[in-house]
Structures are given as C-alpha cells and as structure tokens.
Amino acid sequence: MLGYPCMNHTLRERDPPLRCNRDMRKATFAERGLPYASELALQNVEDLHEILAWNADHGIRFYRCTSTLVPWNSQFDLTDLPDYEAIRAVAERCGELIEREGMRLTFHPDYWCRLASDSADTRANSVEAVEYHADWLDLIGLDRSPYYGINVHIGATYGDKAATAERFRDAVDTLSPGARARLTVENDDKESLWSVPELVDALSGTGVPVLFDYHHHAFTDRGLTYREAFDLATETWGDVRPATHYSESARLHGADARPQAHAEFPGRVPTWLRERSDVMIEADGKEQAVFGVRDNY
DNA sequence: TCATGTCAAGCGCTG
C-alpha cells in the first residue's frame, strides 16, 4: 500500500474545506476552553471520516492523521469533552471504515516529542503525547499493534548516545500497554543522530519496531545500502507488515534546497520497498504525489 | 476578504 500524511489538498480546497487539523492558539484555549476544543475535535474527527472515505474511493489505504486531531489534548482527557459521546461515535465509524476497507492509519507526534530528553519535563510531556495518540487509536477501535503505529524519533543525542538509549528504553517502560504496543521509532536525517543499525541496537529487547525512512538513510547510512538497512529494520517488525517512509530530495528535482528538503512529487518507489512494506509518501504533493508515484508503474 | 505576523512544547546545526 502507498499512503500520504496529514492534509489532502483536493479536500482542503473544497468549500467548506475538509481537514482534520483544526487548531487554536494558547490565548484562544485560555479564553474558550473545553467547549471550543470539543467543537474542533468533533469537526476534525468528522472530516477524518470523510478523508478516509475519499481515500478508499481513490484506492489509497494508508493514511497518517495529524496530531491536532484533538487540539490541546495534553490539557484534558477525552472524556472531559462536552461532545465526547458524539466524538466517540464518529471515531467508531472511522474504525469500521478502516476495518471494512482494509486500511491502515498511523500517527506521528510533533517535533517536541522527545522521549529520551535529558529534561524530565520534556520526557513527561512526550510520554503524555504518546499516550493521547494511543487514546485516539483506542477510541477509533484499532488493534494495539505497530500496524496502527505511533511513530517517533529519538531525534537527539544529548552528547551521549548510550545514556540517551537507556533513557529512551526507560521511557518506553513507563508507557501504558496500549501506547507501548503501538510505538515505532524512525531513523533521523542528520549524520550525528540515529541510524537504522543504531536504533536496532538501542531498541533490542524492547519489541519496539524500527521504521525505515528511505530518504533519511542517505544521511545516516553507516556504510549500509538502502536494502541492507531496510532488511535490518524489517526484522524488528516480527509478523507485522512494516511501515516505511519514502521521499526524494528536492535537489534531485532541480530545486536549490537543503538536501533534507522533500521533493513535491517523487518519481518512483523502489519495487522491493513497495512489495515488502506499506510506504508513506512524504511529499508536499500529498495525495497527488501518491497518484504520481502510482502512475509510474 | 486578504495579507501579514505570529504561533505550547526540543533539538542540532547553519549562516
């Protein structure tokens, strides 16, 4: 399966727009509080259902939802929301659609989610973030499996990789069963950070799978080919079909961009990657980029 | 309605 993250450009441009990333600023949350958070969450979940339905109609069965599905969820429990029952009902319909259509849904908490941080506050916020993503997956009614994953980066070294790996494993141990069972960890896009072999080593014994990002591997290859790194990561998934990320550098497409920047429309996903994993196409072209890649076969 | 500046949260790195 091929998929795309977050926004669907086609549906975003409708009037009214369909999107599941309605958010608000701190001052607005302070002013309007739970009722407005509830209203936004309900609209977001309703639109998530429409996006999933559109995806199914267009043969796209893999989707990553944004982390603003329930805005400000770090500040309350889902059950505190005035519209909780309505939200739950729509979430269940999303789950039924996903089951019926054989779809795959994942999440990717924001950049500040740093489970191995050397700051206890940052670690606590990060654990909390993984937990509320797990609450959403429970609400939708999806299995507690990395198949419906919550994907994070370690994303830093704090000057000591061994100590960072240990803090990461400790954080994993503090997660609830539902959060822990869904966690996946992706290789970073900076030479100094976490490569596939380093993650495999750091996570050995935890059961947490390594999510292989093809483009990022170029920055942390450690002498391994793409296929070697993918094979290494795939072993960590056990019986679960791996999820992977694919993108191409914008530079390959002539842009004067930093090497890490994504091309708007990547060309062709390697056949071996498509055959052996579900591939999230990370590109500004979003759903159109999936169509473009599909047309190249 | 639209343009513009700003926005909760962490990091490493660049200019």
Place this chain on the structure above:
DNA sequence: CAGCGCTTGACATGA
C-alpha cells in the same frame, strides 16, 4: 548566537 527546519501550516489581527 540568533534563527531555521523538522513530520509542517494555520491562527489571529487589522486593513
């Protein structure tokens, strides 16, 4: 050493 970029856009204000 400030600001950028990530997995990236949207909110809020004022004309």
